[in-house]
Amino acid sequence: MTKTDDSNSVGVRQIWSLLEQVNDPEVPVLSVVDLGIIRDVRANGEDFEIVLTPTYSGCPAMDVIRTTIRMVLLERGYTKVRLTTVLSPAWTTDWMSEGGREKLKAYGIAPPLPSQQVCRPDLFGRDEAIECPHCHSYHTTRISEFGSTACKALYRCEDCKEPFDYFKCH
Amino acid sequence: MPLPSPIDLKLQYYVLHLADNALVLGHRNSEWTGHGPILEQDIALSNIALDLVGQARYLYQYAARIMNEKAAEAMGNASGAMAGSGGVPVTEDSLAYGRDAWDFRNCLLVEQTNGDWGKTILRQFLFSAWQYFFYEQLQQSHDSELAAIAEKSYKEVVYHLRWSSEWVIRLGDGTEESHVRMEKALDQLWKFTGELFVPAGYEKELVAVGIAVDVEALRASWEEKVGEVFAEAQLAWPGAMRGLTKDTAGEGAKSEWMQTGGKDGRHTEELGYLLAEMQFLQRAYPGCEW
Numbered sequence: 001m002t003k004t005d006d007s008n009s010v011g012v013r014q015i016w017s018l019l020e021q022v023n024d025p026e027v028p029v030l031s032v033v034d035l036g037i038i039r040d041v042r043a044n045g046e047d048f049e050i051v052l053t054p055t056y057s058g059c060p061a062m063d064v065i066r067t068t069i070r071m072v073l074l075e076r077g078y079t080k081v082r083l084t085t086v087l088s089p090a091w092t093t094d095w096m097s098e099g100g101r102e103k104l105k106a107y108g109i110a111p112p113l114p115s116q117q118v119c120r121p122d123l124f125g126r127d128e129a130i131e132c133p134h135c136h137s138y139h140t141t142r143i144s145e146f147g148s149t150a151c152k153a154l155y156r157c158e159d160c161k162e163p164f165d166y167f168k169c170h
Numbered sequence: 171m172p173l174p175s176p177i178d179l180k181l182q183y184y185v186l187h188l189a190d191n192a193l194v195l196g197h198r199n200s201e202w203t204g205h206g207p208i209l210e211q212d213i214a215l216s217n218i219a220l221d222l223v224g225q226a227r228y229l230y231q232y233a234a235r236i237m238n239e240k241a242a243e244a245m246g247n248a249s250g251a252m253a254g255s256g257g258v259p260v261t262e263d264s265l266a267y268g269r270d271a272w273d274f275r276n277c278l279l280v281e282q283t284n285g286d287w288g289k290t291i292l293r294q295f296l297f298s299a300w301q302y303f304f305y306e307q308l309q310q311s312h313d314s315e316l317a318a319i320a321e322k323s324y325k326e327v328v329y330h331l332r333w334s335s336e337w338v339i340r341l342g343d344g345t346e347e348s349h350v351r352m353e354k355a356l357d358q359l360w361k362f363t364g365e366l367f368v369p370a371g372y373e374k375e376l377v378a379v380g381i382a383v384d385v386e387a388l389r390a391s392w393e394e395k396v397g398e399v400f401a402e403a404q405l406a407w408p409g410a411m412r413g414l415t416k417d418t419a420g421e422g423a424k425s426e427w428m429q430t431g432g433k434d435g436r437h438t439e440e441l442g443y444l445l446a447e448m449q450f451l452q453r454a455y456p457g458c459e460w
Contacts (some may be wrong), residue, residue: 054224056220057227057228057322059220060220087228087319090322090324144214146333147213170325
């Protein structure tokens with residue numbers, strides 16, 4: 001049996017574009033591709049393998065995402081699809097697409113800063129200068145390191161007074 | 171029927187020990203969900219609980235795979251995994267909901283009751299500081315599955331450590347009331363910290379072959395980190411870990427004796443109550459889903 005691994009096959013390309021229609025249920029403006037959690041799509045004849053990595057270990061959206069991927073692909077006739085999970089290298093917000101960052105901002109969530117700047121265990125570290133997605137002021141304060149989901153922190157804008165989510169660097 | 175080779179059995183125990191640590195502390199934290207002192211901190215602790223339960227799932231899935239593969243090998247049947255009772259494969263759920271207290275190998279620290287907010291925070295801090303150094307090292311494990319889980323978990327623990335450290339300082343160096351409560355919490359929890367640095371029997375051989383972390387070697391970094399935060403929090407160092415090391419307790423050291431046993435399945439009474447609640451549904455309605 002010869003293994004054909006053609007990353008440019010029609011099937012693989014179509015699966016990538018279908019995955020762009022699968023959105024994160026918690027942040028519905030981002031597709032799973034934008035989020036950077038699809039690590040690979042492989043073809044072996046008629047069989048396909050999609051390699052995913054979770055954002056956070058306990059992210060409850062992962063099960064929904066896996067089910068949605070299966071449904072979307074099934075609708076287009078992809079029946080032999082295997083979803084595998086990899087943990088290493090660990091997901092980082094640096095893998096989020098440029099388009100994804102723009103979409104987040106337009107949706108009212110501040111996009112993540114590059115991780116090497118701020119992912120430190122230092123205590124009471126200088127708050128990241130996060131731009132308010134509503135009025136674009138940098139005069140903002142962190143209210144809580146943990147927001148409505150594991151991947152977000154809660155901020156408040158001191159100028160327009162609006163609270164907002166920041167997709168924290170990871 | 172050949173028994174599993176010693177190293178596999180030790181690896182199975184080790185993975186379960188790590189999984190149980192994460193699940194039990196995750197469950198304890200989840201008891202705060204809906205009861206936190208303010209909404210933001212309720213959410214913070216619930217998020218930490220989610221991370222821990224997520225880490226536990228990876229570890230239980232790995233343990234289940236080891237157990238099922240061994241069982242299949244023993245039966246000379248590569249396709250049918252039959253490690254569980256009645257020939258049913260072991261799963262992450264059967265490991266979490268189907269074992270009794272003596273099968274759990276978590277450290278005693280994580281099973282201690284929540285008490286007040288101060289005790290919960292201090293328990294999280296003492297354990298996060300350990301996990302921080304532990305996962306840093308486990309990333310070098312020769313077992314690639316454990317190394318990958320460690321790499322993922324480490325990033326999450328950085329947040330847990332920072333959040334809990336800040337709260338220890340805020341409360342320890344806060345009001346008279348919060349300071350007294352932190353001292354009380356320290357009295358209650360300190361005796362369970364020594365165990366974090368004592369390898370269980372199954373751990374030692376795995377350290378020798380580069381799979382497990384040498385926890386004894388983490389002690390100095392842990393003490394330094396915890397000491398820094400305690401100093402800032404105006405909390406006195408409770409004393410040397412006497413009984414586990416050569417007696418180096420200085421003047422005024424008050425808590426020298428350390429309780430151990432959790433890693434070998436000998437627990438405080440608290441774990442039984444926790445499991446009774448956590449496992450109730452699966453015990454009453456086995457295999458129930460909703």
